[in-house]
Amino acid sequence: MKEHNEHNENEQQEEEYEEPSLEDFLAEEEESEEDQAQRVKKKRLIRLGVFIIAGLLLLQGVSSLFAYFSRDALELARTSEQVIQEEDVEAYMEAVVTIQGQxxxxxxxxxxxxxxLLTNHHVIENRQPLAVTFPNGEIYHAEVVDAVEEVDVALLKVDGEQLPFLPLRENSAVAEEEIFVIGNPLTQTQIVNRGEIIENQSAYQTMRISNSIFPGHSGSPVLSAExxxxxxxxxxxVPGLWSGEERYGLAIPVEEVFHALPDLEEILF
Known part of the structure; x- marks a missing residue:
């Protein structure tokens, strides 16, 4: 009887410590292969994402290059060079800056x-911190002193000394007066074009000018011949498609700038 009990105990121990079957090993091996396949799939997705990002960056670069060499950009550069050769405007250009933010x-x-400095409200709206670059390469951090959305004008301040600057004229421009616009349109900088005043103080206190205006021109000075x-x-x-109207530039007359920024006279005078 004792031998029978010992035999049963041995069978129970054998059952409790029975070695894993071959099927168990195969099951673990199958799970491992599945994990490996998932890792390979993940790597492929990462590579695909990298290729897509690289492709988008390449397209952006090509688009920028196309914009730079577009017909409008080339024409702006050509006419700007012509004006610079014919007119004494290089001294004025030194005071015109590039404003960047966000x-x-x-x-x-x-x-x-x-x-x-002066610029448009929409140039600096929600785009701080602002970097101001002068044509000589000097870069400054700009603080917003005042900004008036309704007139779309903003007054900025940089910590500089003996900077080139442009004087503001106190009296209004008149129709057919010759003017220059200096700005940073499209992908270019320091572009000058010549035009004239079409109308001053039209609807909404706006000055109409014949100069070609493009994205990036916002905040450019309209200069008299002096x-x-x-x-x-x-x-x-933006004329209607079938209106037959010519495009023209829109500017804030200097007298409206003085009205919008009451501290300007104290700063200047």
Whole structure:
């Protein structure tokens, strides 16, 4: 009886410590292969994502290159070079800056030697911190002193001394007066074009100018033949498809700038 009990105990121990079967090993091996397949799939997805990002960056670069060499850009560069050769405007160009913030780019210009600048409200709206680059390569951090959305004008300040600047004219521009616009349209910088005042103080206190205006021109100074600022570019007209109207530039007259920024007279005078 004792031997029978010992035999049963041995069988129970054998059952409790029975070695894994071959099927168990195969099951583990099958799970491992599945995990491996998932890892391979994940790597392929990562590679695909990298290729897609690289492709998008390449397309963006090609698009920028195309914009740079587009017909409008080439024409702007050609006419700008012609104006620079014919007119004494290079001194004015030194005061026209590039304003960058949050991946956006526009134009502005210095109005005092100690670093006050004018631009459009929409150039700096929700785009701080702002970097201001002068044509000589000097870069400054700009603070917003005042900004008026309704007039689309903004006053900035950089910490600079003896900076090139443009004087503001106190009296209004007149129709057919010759003007220059200096700005950073499309992908270019320091582009000058010549035009004239079509109408001053039209609807909504807007100055119409004949100059070609493109994205990036926002905040550009409208200069008289004597180099005085008579307006600030903010947009261009968009005629109807079948209207037959010509496009024209839109600017804020300098007198409206003074009205919108009451501290300007104290700063300048």
């Amino acid at each position: 991946g956006n780019r526009g134009t502005g210009f210095a109005i005092t030697p100690d670093g006050y 180099g005085e600022v008579v307006g600030v570019v903010y947009a261009r007209s």
